[in-house]
Amino acid sequence: MLIATVGGNAVPVWLALKERRPDRCVLVHTAESERVAERIRKQTEGIDVTCCRVGELPTFDEFDHALSEYVGASEPVDGVDITGGTKLMAVLAAEWAERRGVSMHDFSYVAGPRLLRDFARGSTVIKTDLSTDDFLNLQRDNEVSSVGVPPEVRPGGGAHAEARAFFQRKLNDTSLPPPSSLRLPSAGGTDWNELFSEKRGHYRWMELATQLAAELDPKLSHVRGNVTVKSPEGKSDLEVDVVAVRDNQLILFSVTTNPLLSGGSKSFLSAKATEKLTEAAVRARHLGGEFARAVLVTPDEARSVKCARELLSQLLPGDDPVVLLGATEIASALDGQTSLSTSMDRLKVTGGRPSATTRIRPAGPAERDLVLAVGENPIPVAEAIRTRKAREVTLVYSAATESHAVQVGDLVSRGNVAVDGIRLADPHDPEQVHRDLHDSGVVPAAVDLTGGTKPMVVQLSRWARSHGDGITRTYIPARHGMQRDVDSRDERKLNTPGVSEVITASRVLTRPPGSSEAFGDDIAVLTNVARIWEPSQTNAPSAPGPSPANMRPRRTCEWVTAGADVSQLWRLFLEPDGDPKARSRDFRLLVLEAQGWHLLVGDVVQHALKRKRTAIDKPDQAARDVIRETLFALDVVAAAALGSAAVPVVIAPEDVIGDSPHYECRRELVRKLRDDWDSPRSLHVVSPTEIENAASRDELKAILLEEAL
Incomplete structure (x- = not known):
């Protein structure tokens, strides 16, 4: 058993x-x-x-x-x-x-x-082969439908050579019409000929070209296209252009024929490309974590693709790679020169998170107030140290998390905490972890089991118990805002690092020059995120009026940030590269420190939404799309900067979401967003009026936390 x-x-x-x-x-x-x-x-x-x-x-x-x-x-x-x-x-x-x-x-x-x-x-x-159907059936309760490559287009099929030749020509000239002689029979309710031609303004041929290129790759299996997951009501819940399996990892190909770059200098990702990429990356993380990967496919030429890869590397966290494939890679795969798998390995884009520039002092034989394992998120480790008011601390980390251990040291250094470390040879080898801990000579008074890998915390716990029953073992449960004792269930309210401290210690967030003069000491700009979004004037007010910075949501930001102990504000997506004329989205990001962790609050300004009057129980689709895009952006920021201790909250106008938490339109919108979201994170949608009418900071936190937690 x-x-x-x-x-x-x-x-x-x-x-x-x-x-x-x-x-x-x-x-x-x-x-x-x-x-x-x-x-x-x-x-x-x-x-x-x-x-x-x-x-x-x-x-x-x-x-x-x-x-x-x-x-x-x-x-x-x-x-x-x-x-x-x-x-x-x-x-x-x-x-x-x-x-x-x-x-x-x-x-x-x-x-x-x-x-x-x-x-x-x-x-x-692992010898077990995981199929696409296995993967989706394990991850979702709903009905899954998909289609394979038509037999006529596969190797050996009567239309195979003609289809490959057409795709090759189309990648060089997207205006070419499909060949009249290539007629494929309908199968499974799918008219394959429509995939070769323009359909509702979108060129579907690129999806079939990607699917065929994947089919030709011997390392990819269970290739399926037009994957749709239906909700119990029969509505579309999740759609993916092309999926395949490689070594038990689900590959999600998100295909777009929209231009990758935009802006006067072509130095920004286009809105459509950003939306497709962000959604694919978030879907991959939610569906399978390390068991799923996102690939954005575009027919753009090599120079644009290279520029886009450079922009992406500035946004993505280092442990969340995304692949961007262009016309060159698809054409090479169709020619049989370079497989998609080879291109994916060679062109994987990872974030620019630098390695540690300083080193943790090695631990020697001595007693320590607290010993902690360090994983990918330094914030809860720093919370554990500050909450216990430890003065002599040993961090257990690996080569992959050494930079995070340095960040922990930065976050607790102001409290006169002495920090040293045990560097593990292999954090995934339980016996090696045990030897490294034992050989260090460190004697713990307490251990915290929040960070690190499972073998690390299991062996850390066993090592602590080997020193006697008096060793305290603690951990920080997700979404609970407190530190808990494993054995006694005693709880302590978390002492969370402030947002300014996180910005100072983070290798992702930066405070630009002059920000203190322009916005105050507690405000910073996420420059790496802001610069890749498309600068566009299409959302600007048509008539003269107040600028976005002076509209009511700015008043909301000022009110919320009035209490320094409650919140801080990051301006986001407003002025990429410091250019006030290049506004990308009328969108702001607040970070509220509440109940020991961070709420990410995305502020969608009214005129950014293409609003249409609809029945009160029917949320506007355009509004839902903008809010969903905001949620995806918040999720990427959370993964890059704050880790799991963050919940997205969107502020949207009353005429889109209603003027009460119980408004039918709001409830329907949140229900649909939750279906779209399908994330371990919660989400919450509030109106500016609800925030402005809060009588106190405690009431404000109650409003924002009501559904988010």
């Missing part, structure tokens, strides 16, 4: 079950991941799978009590898989298994699309 913890992603847990092939498995999940566990159970054949629900933040006794209903006291347990679920669940599962006599050698977790880590035998290659 195998015990497996379950979180928000079903794919890696399913892969672990398929590889280990136990006779019986108990999936341990919370209320939030119950649907995920049910999908795994339904998609797993040949294994007796049972779902066991535990509380969101269980103690060990509660964890043990829940499992005892499914696992007998004398029933043998052959192993534990900690691929899914929270780090707290992994720690409790490890402790539970050890008390049952399960050796740590029988622990495992999926460390990548093709990598299973066994605590005893190291890494093994």
Whole structure:
């Protein structure tokens, strides 16, 4: 029997079950991941799978009590898989298994699309092949439809050579009409001939060219096009142009024939390209994390594609790569010269997050107030140090997270905190982590289990317990605004770094010269994000009137930022490269520090929306699109700068969303946005009037947090 913890992603847990092939498995999940566990159970054949629900933040006794209903006291347990679920669940599962006599050698977790880590035998290659249908069925409850490449166009088909030749010519001259002799029969409700021609103002031929190029790549399998996920009501919930699987990683191809670049100097990504790219990147992250990747495909020539890649590298966080393929790469793939996989590996765009320029002092044998693991987000680690008021701290990190450890040092340095570190040789090798911790000679008074990988926190917890029962173990649960003791359940309100401190310590956010004089000390500009958005005057007011900076949302910003302890403001997407004439979006970003974490508040100014009067229970589609675009932008910013401790909140006009939280239009809009969003993050939509009418800062926070949390 195998015990497996379950979180928000079903794919890696399913892969672990398929590889280990136990006779019986108990999936341990919370209320939030119950649907995920049910999908795994339904998609797993040949294994007796049972779902066991535990509380969101269980103690060990509660964890043990829940499992005892499914696992007998004398029933043998052959192993534990900690691929899914929270780090707290992994720690409790490890402790539970050890008390049952399960050796740590029988622990495992999926460390990548093709990598299973066994605590005893190291890494093994996952042999299970994941199909597109497997992936989407595991991730969504809804009906999925898609189409394959028509047989006539595939190698060996009667129209294959003609179709490839047409695509090659079309990539050089997009105005060419499709060949009259290329007539394909309709299949599965799809008229393939429409894909070769202009349809409703959009050239669909590029989607089929991409699909065929993927079909010709031996490393890509299960290639499908026009993938549509239907909601239970039969409405379109998710659409992807082309998908394929490569080494158990879902590749989402988002195709656009709109120009990549715009602006007088062609130095900005166009609005359509930005929208397509951002949506694909967010979808990939929400659908599968490291098990999904986004690719933007365009027929643009090589020079434009190269410029666009340079712009993208300034926005994206370093651990969230995106691929941008142009006409050259598609043509080469169709010619059989260079496969799409080879181009994707060679042209992967990653963010410009620099490596650490300073080093953490190595830890020596001594007592420490607090020992913490450092992962991809430095903010909760700094929160843990500040909340416990620790003075001597040891950070446990790897080469990949060394820059984040330096950021933690920057965030806590003002509090006279002495920081040293233990640099792990391999954060994914449990036995190596154990040796590195033991060899350091550090003696902890407390450990925090918030950051780092699961093998890191499991071994950190075991290492702490090896020093005696008096060692305090804490963690910071997501979306709870407090630090919690693993054993006693004692809670402490978080001491969160201010936004100005985050800006100072971040390698992503910068404060431009002169910003303090123009906007005040607590205001900064996200220059890296602002500069890639399209400068456009199309949203400017048609009649003379107040500038966007003087409209009511600016009044809202001033009111919200009146209390320095409550919030700070970043102006975003207003003046790319400091050019006041190049306004990209009438949009502002507030960052509110509330209940120990950050709310990202996107402010959509009224005249930025193409509003149409509709029935009060029918939200305007154009307004919904603008708000959705704002949410996607906020999600990218959150991933790049603030990590998981951020919730997007959109401020939109009353005549779009209604004048009450219970307004039918608002409820319908939020419901549709949640369907579009499909994110681990929450979302909230409020009106400027609600914010302005708040009688106090506490009431303001209550309004913004009402649905967001």
